Amino acid sequence: MFKLNLKDEDIVMKITATRSVTAKDVVANLVGNLITRAGGDIADVVHLILTKDSIYLEYIGHVSLGYAEETRDLDRIYLEEIKEFAVVPSGNEELIKITTGNKELSFSRDNSKKDDLAVTMAKVIEDIK
Numbered sequence: 848m849f850k851l852n853l854k855d856e857d858i859v860m861k862i863t864a865t866r867s868v869t870a871k872d873v874v875a876n877l878v879g880n881l882i883t884r885a886g887g888d889i890a891d892v893v894h895l896i897l898t899k900d901s902i903y904l905e906y907i908g909h910v911s912l913g914y915a916e917e918t919r920d921l922d923r924i925y926l927e928e929i930k931e932f933a934v935v936p937s938g939n940e941e942l943i944k945i946t947t948g949n950k951e952l953s954f955s956r957d958n959s960k961k962d963d964l965a966v967t968m969a970k971v972i973e974d975i976k
Contacts, residue, residue, distance in 0.1 A: 853898065860897045860971055862964045864943060864954035866906075893954055895943075897968060899975060901925050902932075902945075904952070932972050934965045941965035 896903040906920040924947060931946040939959040945952045956965045 853896070853903075857898050858896060859899060859975070860964075860968050862895050862956060862968055864893050864895060864956040864965070865891050866893055866952075866954050895954070895968065897971065902929070902972070926972060926976050929972065929976070932969050934969045936963070936966070 892907040894903075894905040894907065896905060902924050904920075904922040904924070905918055906922075907916050908919040924945070928947045929945060930948065931944065933944045933946075935942045935944075936958065939957065941956040941958045941963070943954040943956060943965050945954075958965070
């Protein structure tokens with residue numbers, strides 16, 4: 848499922864969330880599909896993988912043939928760069944906002960099981976920092 852070269856003992860916690868798809872994302876995906884003829888969807892699934900010094904954002908999409916998962920992009924944010932990792936419960940979702948010095952990222956996580964994993968991740972990040 849996770850395509851990073853991390854050992855299990857390196858991973859403190861991992862959760863799966865989704866990101867909002869913008870009109871710009873749709874256009875970029877359409878143009879990319881036309882140019883490459885590869886096809887595929889927009890990478891809206893994001894694995895947030897917490898290690899002792901970083902959080903990795905692994906953006907997952909699906910190829911058009913066979914609909915297999917593939918990593919489309921991978922970002923690494925060092926914990927010291929994070930100014931805010933905020934989680935707001937909203938119904939059956941947890942809204943996650945990550946703010947660094949130069950970017951602001953927003954995700955949502957299905958919390959219908961009421962396990963509050965994003966809230967827990969925020970607390971763990973605070974404890975590590």
